[in-house]
Amino acid sequence: MTYVKNTKEKSVLRRARTFVHEALSDNETDLTTGPINRALGLLAIPMMLEMAMEAVFAVVDIAFVSTLGTNAVAAVGLTEALITVLYAISIGLGMGVTAMISRRIGAKDPLAAAYVMGQAIWVGGALAILIGLFGAFYAADLLRMMGATEAVISEGSGFTAVLLGGNASILYLFLLNAGFRGAGDAPVALRSLTLANGLNILLDPCFIFGLGPFPEMGVTGAAVATTIGRGIGVAYLLFYLFSGKGRLHFQWSNLAISPELIRRMISISIGGIGQFLIATSSWIAIMRIVALYGSAPIAAYTIALRVIEFVFLPAWGLGNAAATLVGQNLGAGKPERAEKSVWRAARYNVVFMTVLGLTFVLFAPAIVGMFATDPEILRYGVNCLRILGIGYPAYAVGMILIQAINGAGDTRTPSLLNFICFWIVQIPLAYWLATSVNMGPNGVFVAIVVSESLLTVLGIYVFRRGGWRKMEI
Numbered sequence: 001m002t003y004v005k006n007t008k009e010k011s012v013l014r015r016a017r018t019f020v021h022e023a024l025s026d027n028e029t030d031l032t033t034g035p036i037n038r039a040l041g042l043l044a045i046p047m048m049l050e051m052a053m054e055a056v057f058a059v060v061d062i063a064f065v066s067t068l069g070t071n072a073v074a075a076v077g078l079t080e081a082l083i084t085v086l087y088a089i090s091i092g093l094g095m096g097v098t099a100m101i102s103r104r105i106g107a108k109d110p111l112a113a114a115y116v117m118g119q120a121i122w123v124g125g126a127l128a129i130l131i132g133l134f135g136a137f138y139a140a141d142l143l144r145m146m147g148a149t150e151a152v153i154s155e156g157s158g159f160t161a162v163l164l165g166g167n168a169s170i171l172y173l174f175l176l177n178a179g180f181r182g183a184g185d186a187p188v189a190l191r192s193l194t195l196a197n198g199l200n201i202l203l204d205p206c207f208i209f210g211l212g213p214f215p216e217m218g219v220t221g222a223a224v225a226t227t228i229g230r231g232i233g234v235a236y237l238l239f240y241l242f243s244g245k246g247r248l249h250f251q252w253s254n255l256a257i258s259p260e261l262i263r264r265m266i267s268i269s270i271g272g273i274g275q276f277l278i279a280t281s282s283w284i285a286i287m288r289i290v291a292l293y294g295s296a297p298i299a300a301y302t303i304a305l306r307v308i309e310f311v312f313l314p315a316w317g318l319g320n321a322a323a324t325l326v327g328q329n330l331g332a333g334k335p336e337r338a339e340k341s342v343w344r345a346a347r348y349n350v351v352f353m354t355v356l357g358l359t360f361v362l363f364a365p366a367i368v369g370m371f372a373t374d375p376e377i378l379r380y381g382v383n384c385l386r387i388l389g390i391g392y393p394a395y396a397v398g399m400i401l402i403q404a405i406n407g408a409g410d411t412r413t414p415s416l417l418n419f420i421c422f423w424i425v426q427i428p429l430a431y432w433l434a435t436s437v438n439m440g441p442n443g444v445f446v447a448i449v450v451s452e453s454l455l456t457v458l459g460i461y462v463f464r465r466g467g468w469r470k471m472e473i
Helices: 002-023 036-068 070-106 110-137 139-145 150-165 168-183 186-209 219-242 259-293 295-331 335-369 375-389 392-407 412-436 441-465
Strands: none
Touching: 002 036, 036 070, 036 168, 036 186, 036 219, 036 295, 036 335, 070 110, 070 139, 070 150, 070 168, 070 219, 070 259, 070 295, 070 392, 110 139, 110 150, 110 168, 110 259, 139 150, 150 219, 168 186, 168 219, 168 295, 186 219, 259 295, 259 412, 259 441, 295 335, 295 375, 295 392, 295 441, 335 375, 335 392, 375 441, 392 412, 392 441, 412 441
């Protein structure tokens, strides 16, 4: 009996290894047929790892920068609050790209999908120039607007200028990866971020501390290393795209400008951009409220957010998988399969985030202690992790459903939900709890839990109504 049991266990492990290898390799599997669990796994494994790679950027930077002092950490935190606006634009545009490409791949029209990617390249380039010029010239003013002290501005304005000036590396990493995800070529996006992260880890200490022939640039060096790493990741994506590999079969002719496709892409993306601008601007407002209590709470909140990204971004990867399955199955005329895929993804995400939420609640002191030793930063950071961790099971369902609606091409409804939950509920509630109720930063953290849970409830209601099934893109 023991021999039979061991043989079965080895067989299961062997099948699991084979499946993971397939998910991480280029493949031409039709995601609109066969078992849903298989299709979801083939997409989710590389997408969750991809988002974990994105989270590594933030954690690696803060791990090195935290050795430079509170002002440096505060500069990174305030800049990240500003960069979230860029992320909003990038992710919002990426939603339109993913929805349009996945729908066309599901309809078995890879040529049309390739033309969508071509338009995304032109749109991304135009935006990168505008944002780069503004960010590079007004970095100090932007930090001042965020409530930074003159000491923080003096030390951190270079960091802000480099990240915003080199925003093309961020924009194109999001846009191109969104296109590959929509096509079902998720392993390509994972490889690009793995390459970018490896370079960032190597270059961060070199540029921050001036190792060997590298200049000692302090906190600015973290931005230089990150921009170089991301830029090389983008170069890999472009090389792969123009090689004609994968499901898109991209060619130079697909760069021909199509005003109609650009108009349609922007129309879909406006809802996505608005959705994330609402969400991320609320995060800026939240950071501004936390800043009322000094640099220590800002540093603690920054550290906590970086750690939380290890939960949210991989879970967001599962949401991306659901979005791709929705788009491709709607393109194939299979809305029932699309809906089943979403609920299956939501179930897995609840398990994943509940386990991690409990981990953060139980081990918050040890986790925050890896990034800071200041008692005040530790106190605020631990409170933040524990309070936010309580709401993880609710967030798990909400992020999958919202992503699924976006994947169908309906980006305007989630924008409205974000407006209600974040602007009407979260910001006023955070300010009231922090100041009038005298809860301080802890009141801000409680407000985040309340608003995110409300978003989940509203997301369930909207998804069950089924309007997303009828979107034409």
